Amino acid sequence: MSEPLLSVRGLTKHFRLEGSGLFEKGPTLKAVDDIDFDVAQGETLGLVGESGCGKSTTARLVLRLIEPTAGSVVFDGTDVLKCSKDELQKLRREMQMVFQDPMSSLNPRMSVGVSIAEPLRFHGLGNQIERFARARDFLEIVGLSTDYFDRLPHEFSGGQNQRVAIARALILRPKLVILDEPVSALDVSIRAQILKLLEELQRDFRLTYVFISHDLSVVKRFCERTAVLYLGKIVEIAESEKLYREPLHPYTQALIDAIPVPDPSNRNIVQRAGLEGDVPSPINPPSGCRFHTRCPKRMERCSTEAPPLQSVAPGHQVACFLYR
């Protein structure tokens, strides 16, 4: 593999919560706890997991929208966490983000054309005529008519607004785009429209994606590699096809089994025993392996010792004592 475009090492974010008394220290929420991953140029890496697993916090850390507690993020040879404000500003042109809910990420009183052009203005690129011309180009690129330039977000469907949000993210011609649940708020029948568009844009603009989702079937389909997160830790990372065919970590297996199969002759959820118990809170997470409280295969050492993420095959890493 050539030099990765994005390289994350030991990334950690702890939030100190408020204590109950004036001088009392509050508990610590371990949102992201010592995670490592690389993303190659032109690749799509999926981050999948349930609420509290740290997938969205990871995205915000990579873009340095929040400051990490520890670790490093190297993007295209530059350490994002060490660079100055000016350098960061320049770097951010190359790293963009698309959020889950386009309605709340677009300004409701700004026409979609002006919204798309806004990042150009923010970074002081071109004059207004040039910026608006470029915004019109990008409306077409994401499959919307240039006639829509003056429309407001409320005149659009969810899918159309997501196209606008994508156009706005791409107008600066970034190298990396972080997609945070980009199709989760959309109707089933139009999800594939947006996924296809994202695939075309990746090819045309040679984009690298980090794709965050709770939906393993979407992640598996869209991403070459997938990292599974649980309570702030990566528990398994592999090529998506392999992760689905040979899931090793008991949590990955449970996530796959929990997806309701759309076939009435295979009632997989109601007929089979699933994972028991709730997702523990990331405040004071379980000791040892964080999954041990729900794991059907737990051993004695799992409650006291945390299994490190280790390679079991080329490109396939898992954090579980079953595979040591």
Next chain:
Amino acid sequence: MAEPILRVEGMKTQFKLRAGTLKAVDGISFTLEPGKVLCIVGESGSGKSVTAQSILRLVEPPGRVVEGRVLYRDKDLLTLSEREMERIRGDRICMVFQDPMTSLNPVFTIGEQIAEGLRAHQGLNRAAARARAIELLKLVGIPNPEARCDDYPHQFSGGMRQRALIAAAIACEPDILIADEPTTALDVTIQAQILKLLADLQRRLNSAMILITHDLGVVANLADQVLVMYAGRMAEYGDVQTVFRDPKHPYTVGLMNSIIRLEEPRDAELRSIPGAPLVPINPPPGCGFRFRCPKAIERCSQEAPEPRVDRQGHAFACHVAELNGAQA
């Protein structure tokens, strides 16, 4: 075939808005048999939630049920007084909503909220209602129910809140349970637990259930019957095996094709339905799906197709499918 417990006939619910009339539910009919599960499937704006609210008369102004009948045990719920309706709602027909946090009252304990229905509908005293609430919490899988009964909603996780709401809904052993996207706000592994719980309870109490969802995987797991809605109208209606094996309406076919299946290879084509769901405000004449339909013919823009029922009780409202059926 058993005598249906609920029969909805030609129900129409409309909202008078500034932009025009939103025909949220536009002539829906179905029957529900005791102990069976009917899933209503559709996308945003399809009218599936308003259908549930209309049955329980929970539609708020400017919305109003303007036509149709909702027959429960030979009574038309739409003609009952509000007092009579209150006796049925929460007792014989109960509802579980999508977001458990907004449907629980934050200032009362979980136990009090479950006991409330028991005291109102079954005349239990405080102590008896509490004892029954604890039993119910145990039944829905809340660990240590004697203690958790006195917790407030914020002390429960999302999954536990949904369990508590289900406990409240089944407290009076209703004839009909209506669940509106009960697992959409939950994590995948918790969703699986709640679906399993709903299926177990429904079987155990032999209640009928109407489950509203957008997820065909959920439908396949729980439904006996499926009603597919599009823009306020019925697109297709039949038993779950038939609808999945042999979908007739192009919208149902499109929805099935849009499912991203885990077992498909990564390079398999991603399929979708072009365009976006129609919001039926002053809907144009003809079939609401024709703008997105790959098979639309001229007639589709002139008259809305009426539902046709074949001999197996499989119904669909589509001119093209009807023509194909005639040829076959």
